[in-house]
Amino acid sequence: MFHRLAFPLIFFLAPRLLPKIIRQARLVWRLTRDKRVPIFLRALLPLAILYVVSPFDLIRDRVPVVGRFDDLIILGFALLLLLKLSPQHVIDEHSGKPRVSDRPEDKDPSKVVDGTSKLIDD
Secondary structure (H helix, E strand, O other): OOHHHHHHHHHHHHHHHHHHHHHHHHHHHHHHOOOOOOOHHHHHHHHHHHHHOOOOOOOOOOOOOHHHHHHHHHHHHEEEEEEHHHHHHHHHHHOOOOOOOOHHHHHOOHHHOOOOOOOOOO
């Protein structure tokens, strides 16, 4: 019964979600290898993966709901921390977004007056 509902849903959602998932995975991979991201943030994901594959759990599997999903919760929390606490300019660079400039010349060039100055000492 489940496969009658799951397969059409997967085939419907895969073309929409797969490119986003691949893009996020590439971003996470690049952030974990970038030296501008703090070492603590870069170490979160390998530590979370190590926790997922290790046989030890913080919460036993006998606990009804949380016990089964604690590995996924820790992995998701590590990914969230990596993406939210990394420097924004590094994320933008790896995502391919153009840099936003705060210079007035770039915002409105018609309001900028070019000129030269000369220091006169009295």
